[in-house]
Amino acid sequence: MPSSSSKKSSATWQSRLEDACREFQISAPKYQLVSDRRGGRTAWSSQVTIYNQTHAARFWYDGKNLHNAREDAAEVAWNWLTTPSSSPSTSNTASW
Numbered sequence: 320m321p322s323s324s325s326k327k328s329s330a331t332w333q334s335r336l337e338d339a340c341r342e343f344q345i346s347a348p349k350y351q352l353v354s355d356r357r358g359g360r361t362a363w364s365s366q367v368t369i370y371n372q373t374h375a376a377r378f379w380y381d382g383k384n385l386h387n388a389r390e391d392a393a394e395v396a397w398n399w400l401t402t403p404s405s406s407p408s409t410s411n412t413a414s415w
Contacts, residue, residue, distance in 0.1 A: 332393035336369070339400050345370050348396065350389050355379065365392040374399055 330338075336348050349368045354361050362379035365388035376391035 332390045332397055336367070336393045336397045336400070339397060340369060343370075343400065348393065350392065352385060352388065363388050365389045367392040367396045369396050369400060372396075372399065 333348075340347055346369070351366045351368075353364050353366060355364075361382060363382055363385055364379045365376045365385075366373050367389070368374075374392055374396040376388050377395060378388075378391055380388045380391075
């Protein structure tokens with residue numbers, strides 16, 4: 320039977336981000352695809368907004384790899400959200 324840590328490592332970045340948003344009790348992530356016409360082709364990337372912060376994917380992808388663009392943006396946002404100095408639970412909102 321797989322351990323919980325191996326389940327977590329096989330989860331997608333999108334599902335990890337959704338889980339983290341639930342844990343921090345913030346709204347679910349909202350994804351947006353963006354495109355850039357490059358010569359005869361179109362490159363695609365993604366942005367995800369969580370906690371009023373927009374995080375862009377690091378790379379541009381071919382149209383058949385849109386899932387990878389969302390995964391890339393989700394990874395960037397997950398890293399931001401789970402870093403103690405930037406997570407909502409440690410921000411100044413506690414004083415509101």
